[in-house]
Amino acid sequence: xxxxxxxxxxxxxxxxxxxxxxxxxxxxxxxxxxxxxxxxxxxxxxxxxxxxxxxxxxxxxxxxxxxxxxxxxxxxxxxxxxxxxxxxxxxxxxxxxxxxxxxxxxxxxxxxxxxxxxxxxxxxxxxxxxxxxxxxxxxxxxxxxxxxxxxxxxxxxxxxxxxxxxxxxxxxxxxxxxxxxxxxxxxxxxxxxxxxxxxxxxxxxxxxxxxxxxxxxxxxxxxxxxxxxxxxxxxxxxxxxxxxxxxxxxxxxxxxxxxxxxxxxxxxxxxxxxxxxxxxxxxxxxxxxxxxxxxx
Amino acid sequence: xxxxxxxxxxxxxxxxxxxxxxxxxxxxxxxxxxxxxxxxxxxxxxxxxxxxxxxxxxxxxxxxxxxxxxxxxxxxxxxxxxxxxxxxxxxxxxxxxxxxxxxxxxxxxxxxxxxxxxxxxxxxxxxxxxxxxxxxxxxxxxxxxxxxxxxxxxxxxxxxxxxxxxxxxxxxxxxxxxxxxxxxxxxxxxxxxxxxxxxxxxxxxxxxxxxxxxxxxxxxxxxxxxxxxxxxxxxxxxxxxxxxxxxxxxxxxxxxxxxxxxxxxxxxxxxxxxxxxxxxxxxxxxxxxxxxxxxxxxx
Numbered sequence: 001x002x003x004x005x006x007x008x009x010x011x012x013x014x015x016x017x018x019x020x021x022x023x024x025x026x027x028x029x030x031x032x033x034x035x036x037x038x039x040x041x042x043x044x045x046x047x048x049x050x051x052x053x054x055x056x057x058x059x060x061x062x063x064x065x066x067x068x069x070x071x072x073x074x075x076x077x078x079x080x081x082x083x084x085x086x087x088x089x090x091x092x093x094x095x096x097x098x099x100x101x102x103x104x105x106x107x108x109x110x111x112x113x114x115x116x117x118x119x120x121x122x123x124x125x126x127x128x129x130x131x132x133x134x135x136x137x138x139x140x141x142x143x144x145x146x147x148x149x150x151x152x153x154x155x156x157x158x159x160x161x162x163x164x165x166x167x168x169x170x171x172x173x174x175x176x177x178x179x180x181x182x183x184x185x186x187x188x189x190x191x192x193x194x195x196x197x198x199x200x201x202x203x204x205x206x207x208x209x210x211x212x213x214x215x216x217x218x219x220x221x222x223x224x225x226x227x228x229x230x231x232x233x234x235x236x237x238x239x240x241x242x243x244x245x246x247x248x249x250x251x252x253x254x255x256x257x258x259x260x261x262x263x264x265x266x267x268x269x270x271x272x273x274x275x276x277x278x279x280x281x282x283x284x285x286x287x288x289x290x291x292x293x294x295x296x
Numbered sequence: 297x298x299x300x301x302x303x304x305x306x307x308x309x310x311x312x313x314x315x316x317x318x319x320x321x322x323x324x325x326x327x328x329x330x331x332x333x334x335x336x337x338x339x340x341x342x343x344x345x346x347x348x349x350x351x352x353x354x355x356x357x358x359x360x361x362x363x364x365x366x367x368x369x370x371x372x373x374x375x376x377x378x379x380x381x382x383x384x385x386x387x388x389x390x391x392x393x394x395x396x397x398x399x400x401x402x403x404x405x406x407x408x409x410x411x412x413x414x415x416x417x418x419x420x421x422x423x424x425x426x427x428x429x430x431x432x433x434x435x436x437x438x439x440x441x442x443x444x445x446x447x448x449x450x451x452x453x454x455x456x457x458x459x460x461x462x463x464x465x466x467x468x469x470x471x472x473x474x475x476x477x478x479x480x481x482x483x484x485x486x487x488x489x490x491x492x493x494x495x496x497x498x499x500x501x502x503x504x505x506x507x508x509x510x511x512x513x514x515x516x517x518x519x520x521x522x523x524x525x526x527x528x529x530x531x532x533x534x535x536x537x538x539x540x541x542x543x544x545x546x547x548x549x550x551x552x553x554x555x556x557x558x559x560x561x562x563x564x565x566x567x568x569x570x571x572x573x574x575x576x577x578x579x580x581x582x583x584x585x586x587x588x589x590x591x592x593x594x595x
Contacts, residue, residue: 022497026391030402033388036465037406043431044420058445059434107313114310121300128582136322136574137526139550140567143332143560144325167321170314228413230529235555246415250533253419260423267416271408278411279404286477 048072048264055260071265082252086266088241089248092158094273096244097226099162104169104222105215111170112177113203117186138231146235160236161244165229169222176221176288180214181207217288220281224274245270326571333564346561353565362541362549369456370525370545377463377524382517384464385471390501392472393479403476410469418533421462425449425534449535452542459543462530467523471516478512479505518581522574546570 047055048071050064077083115123145164146155154160184207192202208215230246237243243251249270253263278285333353335346357363392403409417424431425448433445448458482505490500528547531537537544537552544552546566554563 023394029387030391033384033406033468034402037409037469040420040424040465041408043424047423056429058429059438060429060431107317110310111314114307118304118307118310120304120307137528137547137570139526139528139547139554140329140571141321141325142551143554143564144328145321147328148320148324163317164321166317170317174314224411228415230413230415231551246413249419250415260426260429263419264423267412267419271412271416274411274413275408278407282404282407286473 044264044268048261048268050261052259052261056258071261072269074262075265075269082262085240085248085252086269089243089245090269092242092248093227093245093270096158096161096165097223099158100165100169100226101219101222103162104166104173105219107166108170108173108177108218109208109211109215112174113181113207115174116178116181142231142235145232149236156237156239156242158242161226161229161233164232164236165222165226169218169225172221173218176218177211177214180211180288184210213284214288216281216284220278220285223277227274329564329567329571332560333568335561335564337558337560349561353561354569356562357565357569362544365541366544366546366549369541369543372456373460373463373527373545374521374524376460377467377527378517378520380460381464381467381520381524382471382513384468385473385516386475386513388468388472389475389479392476406472407469409466410473414466414529415533417462417466418530421465422449422534425458449543450539452539455535455539455543459531459534462534463524463527466530467520470523471520474512474516474519475509478509482508515581518577522577522581525574525577 046063049067049069050061051066051068051070054061054064054066074080074082075086078087114120141164145160149155149160154163188206188210189199189202192206193199197205228246229244230250233244233247234250237247240248240251249263249266253259253266332346334348334350336349336352337346388406392399392406423429425433427433427445427447427450430445430448432448433442436442437445446454449455486504487500490504495503526547527545528551531543531545531548532551535543537548541549547570550563550566550570553559553566
C-alpha cells in the first residue's frame with residue numbers, strides 16, 4: 001500500500017519537475033527574445049538623445065553624458081529647413097495612408113461579403129486571383145506601373161501611391177473579412193429581410209456592426225502597410241515636397257551620413273504613429289486573425 | 297453558363313471594384329513585363345524604341361555567374377529567414393499561451409519590430425553594426441572577444457548572416473501572431489483529456505496541439521517564404537547588395553538592373569523567371585487555403 005503511494009508520489013514529483021523544466025525553458029527563451037527585440041530599439045532611443053559628437057566615440061557612451069533633445073527639436077521645428085521637410089514628409093505619409101485605408105475598407109467590405117455569401121460563376125477563381133496578388137513582389141509591377149501612371153498622368157502625385165497601395169492591402173483584407181462573414185449566421189440577415197429590410201439594409205444594419213473587429217483589423221493593416229511602404233514611393237515620386245517619410249528620410253540622410261542621432265530620432269518618430277495605433281487596436285487584429293483567418 | 301452569369305449579375309457588382317483595381321494594377325503589368333522580356337532596350341533610347349531579341353535576355357541571365365551567386369544568396373536568405381522566424385515565432389506563441397503577469401506587455405513589445413517601418417529597422421541595425429561606433433563591436437571588444445570591432449556588413453563573409461538577423465528580427469512577430477491565433481483554436485478539452493491519460497507536455501504538444509495547427513503553420517510558412525523571397529528594403533538600404541554582390545538577392549538585383557543600369561529587357565526576363573517560381577509556390581499556397589475551404593464545406 002505504502003509502496004504504491006510512494007510510487008505515485010514519486011511520479012507526481014517527477015511530472016512536476018518536468019513541467020517546471022518546460023516552464024523555465026519558456027521563461028528563459030522569452031527573456032532572450034525580449035532582449036533581442038528591445039535592445040536595438042533602446043539603443044535607437046539612447047543614440048537619439050546624444051549629440052553628434054557623443055555618438056561618434058569608441059568605446060560608446062552607454063548613457064550620454066549630456067542627454068539632449070536637440071535632434072527632436074531640429075526635426076519638429078517649422079522654422080528650420082530640416083524641420084520643414086520632416087513635417088511635410090510626415091503630413092504626406094499621413095495623407096497617403098489615411099486615403100489608402102478608407103478606400104481599401106470601401107472596396108474590400110463588399111467584395112469579401114460577396115465571396116462569403118453568393119455563389120456566382122467564377123467565384124473561386126476570382127477569390128484566388130485576388131489572393132495571388134500577395135505572391136508577387138513590387139519589382140515586377142514597378143516598370144509597367146510607372147509607365148501606366150505616366151500615361152494616366154499620376155506620376156508625382158499621391159494618387160499613384162494610393163492606387164498601388166490599395167492592391168496590397170486588398171488580398172489580406174478580403175481574406176480576413178470573408179472569414180468573418182462566414183461566421184455570421186445567414187439567419188440573422190434572413191430574419192431582417194423577413195422584417196422588411198432590403199438586402200443592402202440587412203448588410204449595413206446587421207452584418208457591418210458584427211464584423212466591426214474585422215474592419216478595424218483591415219484598416220490597421222492597410223494603414224501600417226501604406227505608412228511603411230518604400231519601393232513605390234521611391235520610384236514614383238521625385239519632387240521633394242511630395243515624398244513620404246521612408247523615402248524622405250532616406251534621401252535626407254544619404255546626404256548627411258554621419259548624423260546618426262538625427263537619423264535615430266527620425267526613425268523613432270516615424271515609428272511612433274504606427275506602433276501606437278497597433279498597440280491600441282492589437283486585440284482586434286489578433287481576434288480578427290483568430291476568427292477570420294485561422295478558425296476553420 | 298451565360299444565363300447563370302446573367303442571373304447573378306447583381307452579385308458581381310460587389311466584387312467589381314476589387315477586380316477592377318486588381319486588373320489595372322496586376323494584369324496589365326504582368327502582360328507588359330512578359331512582352332518586354334523579349335526585347336533589348338539600349339541605354340539612352342526611349343523605351344518604345346526597343347529591339348526584339350527573342351530569348352537572348354534569358355540566355356544572358358542563365359549564363360552569367362552573377363545569376364548563380366544571386367540565386368544562392370536568395371535561397372540562403374529565404375530559407376534561413378523563414379525557418380528561424382517561424383521557429384522563434386511559434387516558440388514565443390507557445391511560451392505566451394499560458395497567462396502570467398505582464399504577458400500583455402511582453403506580447404506588445406515583441407510585436408513592435410514587425411510594425412515599424414523596414415527603413416527605420418534598417419537604419420537602426422546599420423547603426424548597431426557600424427564598423428567604428430557600432431554597439432555590438434564595442435561589446436565584443438569590451439568582453440575581450442575581439443581585438444577591434446568586426447566589420448559586419450562590409451565583409452563578404454558576414455554580410456548575409458548579419459542581414460538575415462535583421463530580417464528575422466522584423467519577421468518572427470508575424471509568425472508569433474499567426475500561431476497565437478492558431479493556438480486559441482486548439483480545444484482545451486482535448487488537452488485536458490490527454491493530460492488525464494498521462495501524456496506529458498511534449499506528447500500533448502506533439503500529438504494534440506501540433507496536428508491542430510498544421511494548416512495555420514503551412515499558411516504562415518508560405519506567407520513568410522513569399523515575403524522573404526520578395527524582400528527588398530533591408531538589403532537595399534543597409535548594403536545596396538554589396539560588397540561585391542555578397543548581399544544581392546533577386547529583387548535588389550532586378551531593381552539595380554532596371555533602374556540602375558537601365559537594362560529593362562534583362563530585368564523583365566528576370567521578373568518573368570521570378571514569376572514562374574512564385575506561381576509554383578502559389579500553387580501550394582492556394583492548396584493550403586483551399587484545404588481550409590473544403591473543411592468548411594463539410595462542417
